[in-house]
Amino acid sequence: MxxxxxxxxxxxxxxxxxxxxxxxxxxxxxxxxxxxxxxxxxxxxxxxxxxxxxxxxxxxxxxxxxxxxxxxxxxxxxxxxxxxxxxxxxxxxxxxxxxxNVDKSVSIYFVDQFSDYLTSISLLDVINLISINFEESLVFEVFSKIKKFGSKTIRFSESGKDEADLNSFELINVRQNKLSLLFENATTSNFAIDLLPDDFYLITKSSYEKINKIFIDISSLLSIVFISNSSSFEKDGSFLYKISGYKTISESLATIDYEASTCDILYKIYAWSYEGGNSSDKIGLVRNVLSIHLDSNDRVKIDNEVWQAIQSNYQIYLKDNVQSYLEIKNKIGEFVIESSARTYSMADEILSSFKNSIFVFVTFFLTVVVVNGLKDTGGESIFSDVYLAIVIILCIISLVWRKMTVKQVLKQFESASATVKQILKLNYSKVLMQSEIDQCIDPVVSTNRIYLKEQVDSYSKWWLGIILVFGFSFASANVYFEHSDSFINKLKEVLPIDSDENKAIDD
CATH class of the missing domain: 3.30.70 (Alpha-Beta Plaits)
Incomplete structure (x- = not known):
């Protein structure tokens, strides 16, 4: 080389x-x-x-x-x-x-001189240059003998000896989630931000102290950006940030000059805030603690004590929210119980309609057919064609009513279940994850759906069977009492019976 x-x-x-x-x-x-x-x-x-x-x-x-x-x-x-x-x-x-820059790789031929160049320009210029060349990852291919070093997404490695794909270290959606959280919880002025503190937090340090220092300072600066309410680079090159917690703290830094241990704490605070759940709450908690953890000059003090204070306050936050969490879970349980009760009520509606249908037939038979038939012309007229027509009409109406009732009950169940689920998500999605709400609701809805369908099928079959039995029985009686002669004549035409047998049939 x-x-x-x-x-x-x-x-x-x-x-x-x-x-x-x-x-x-x-x-x-x-x-x-x-x-x-x-x-x-x-x-x-x-x-x-x-x-x-x-x-x-x-x-x-x-x-x-x-x-x-x-x-x-x-x-x-x-x-x-x-x-x-x-x-x-x-x-x-x-x-x-x-x-x-080809395939996310840039050449470096003289590392010492390259690091001299980086230290000769401002941190903002370094950030902008890397941002221009950065696309999910960046490899500096060094044309000299070095040991590989770098962060999760930016790596310095000797030419011909870099084999890993950096994309596997930091997934695109993870980056986007963190940047989205930043834009939701903070504002930046005078500079665009599409890099993370992770991009400059050295997992493996190098023997080039100038590069180590630049990466430490940028990681610290970006950690502050992600933690603060607002931040900006001023015209004189100073960095200004504001934290609004229990108190509002504004601090202007002419230079970014942090020790490695301070960078570790800042990065740890940022990483804890932006990873896992409840990020917005954790960011707010961090700001509250930092706003009152100050040195003698009323500047934010970054040390192990502030990290311990953040963790202690978070434990208090969790304890305070356990009661709220349990109350919410109880409310969800009440919704589930109400949903199950409505399911049983719907099954009862099917049974009630079934009973009403039977009651109609019984009422018709007793009050209309039997009473009127016996009063008018005797038992033969009970099964007359007129009453048969009425029975057929009642059977058809009952069948249609059965179909409508079954369809409506199942539709009401699905609509009610979806509505309950939607209400719970709208009211409690900020406290519980949607997957947790789904785990509470979906098994109960599924069980209720199976129960309701079984009850509907059972009642519907009985309903259909009684309608068919009643209609078939009445029609058979009509043929026997009202049309026996016609039935016998038809039987003679169909069956090959001799005259003696016909006479026997007539007798």
Whole structure:
């Protein structure tokens, strides 16, 4: 690699290096002969990242040549240029590399100089630069020998030795949930935020203290942004944040300079607030505690004591909410009991309609058919065609009424169950998770549905059976009493019976 060759030839001290996110400018005035240095240097250009482009300016005693690739033609062009001068001529090389972000990876050729660049600009500029290059993750591919280090989503690793997919560390929906919570609970001014404190919290630290410090400061700053009610970068470069809790605290920081231990506490407070449930409540609790945990200058004091105070207050919060939780669970239980009672009531409605239908038939038979029939012309007229027509009409009406009753009861049950569930979610979704409400309601609704359908099927079958039996019995009696002669004649026509048998039938 390029830096290794410069170190081997002891030319790093004769080099002027300036490396940024997007470019590298390397100027070398070697103190060894051209032929001893240049051929191998040209070969090292082949180790540059394929995603980057370069221009090499080779000046010898005031004349120069330029190449932009490592082809044979380019090398021969430089050889021809060298041949015009003696081997001991003074020369200078200037290499300009244009770096590109491809597949979430950016090249770093000189880590020390890159870290110098990061410390020379403001933290806000560093955040903006990383934000521009960041898309769920970012890999800095380092073209020198280093041990891998970084955060969950931003990693520095040696070229050719990075095999893991960073997307597996921080899922997109998790990031979006945290950013959504930020926008719901806080405001930011003068800068856009699409990065998390997690992106800069180093899981594995490096031997490059400047990079460690930058990541610690940015992680701390973003943790404050996520915890505060509002934050902004002022025109003079200072960072201003406000926390509204028991008291309202505003603090302006000219520089962000936190110890690693302070960063750990800030990150721990942020992570606890934004992970798990009840995030909005936890953020409010954190603000309350921070607003009264101040130093002698009325500045927010970040130490282990504030972390312990937050945890203690949260335990009190949980105890206070246990009673409310139990009351809500009891109310849900009452809704469930009422729902079950309505289910039994609906089953009773089917039974009541069934009884009413039977009562109609019995009333008809006793008051209309029997009384009127015996009073008028005797028993034969009970099963007359007129009364048969009435029975048929009653049977049809009863069948239609049965169908409507069954359909309406089942529809009412589904509607009532859905309404109860919706009411519970609207009233208690901020206290209980929807899945917890579903776990309370769904099994009971399912059990009630099965019970109701079984009762409906049972009553409906009995209802249908009685209607059919009553109608068939009355029709049979009608044929026997009113149409026996016609029935016998039809029977004679259908059955092959001789005259003696016909006479027997007539007798």
């Amino acid at each position: 390029l830096i290794d060759y410069l170190e081997q030839t002891n030319q790093l001290k004769n080099s002027d290096i300036y490396e940024t996110f997007n470019s590298l400018r390397l100027t070398i005035k070697p103190n060894i002969s051209i032929l001893d240095f240049f051929p191998k240097f040209f070969d090292e250009l082949k180790t540059l990242s394929k995603r980057d482009t370069f221009e090499l300016f080779f000046e010898i005693e005031g004349t120069h040549e330029t190449v932009s690739d490592c082809s044979i033609d380019s090398f021969e062009k430089m050889e021809k240029h060298i041949a015009e001068f003696s081997n001991d001529s003074e020369y200078e090389l200037e290499l300009k590399i244009n770096k590109k």
